[in-house]
Amino acid sequence: MRILLAEDDETLGELTEHQLLRRYHVVDWLKDGMDARQAMGSGRYDVYVLDWMLPGMTGLDLVRDIREREDHTPILLLTARDAVQDRVEGLRAGADDYMIKPFAFEELEARLEALFRRQERGIQPDTLRFGALTAHLNRYEVTRDGEAISLTRREFQLLVCLMRHAGQVLSREQLLDQVWGLGADVTLNTVDSTVRLLRKKVDGPYPIKCIQSVYGAGYRLTTGGGSDV
Structure with missing residues (x-):
């Protein structure tokens, strides 16, 4: 999942981001409501996780704004407010779920997975296949011709990104944005280098190469051979 996390509490935000990254998600963590609103306009997120009491623009105001713009991305509200009326207000504004702080991360993860399944039911399979490659999204496993391939978290995310856009040339900037996320302290x-490492594992032992460089443009996943263009 690609997750926008809007949380101004440094400790909670850092811990939540860390835990979500460990589960192979891509996370953009923002600390201001107006910054979150701007990022939401990109349309690239699978779910929004919003703290109620954000500076600049509250989480509740963001929910209302998102729904007024007919953005149907699932929303999970985080808040210390535990009154029934507060929960009702958040849900009626357009939030899909609600968690009261403090919370167990395992429950947050389960709720996010449920929201994602609900949103993508019938559209996004749990398994991606392209040629001889198979990626099991829930288990974070990849096989080629039935043989397991051990990948790091970033390599797995990069391969899944290429598989979801199979045949399409993705620039290095697009891959950086979609795999590492906003504000990542990495370069093109x-x-x-990550593509090279991924190639060694996915293509190295096989005569037919899947990951192709397109000179001056980027990379794409193909079944047609291994020469660069």
């Missing part, structure tokens, strides 16, 4: 060279 990191994209290239």
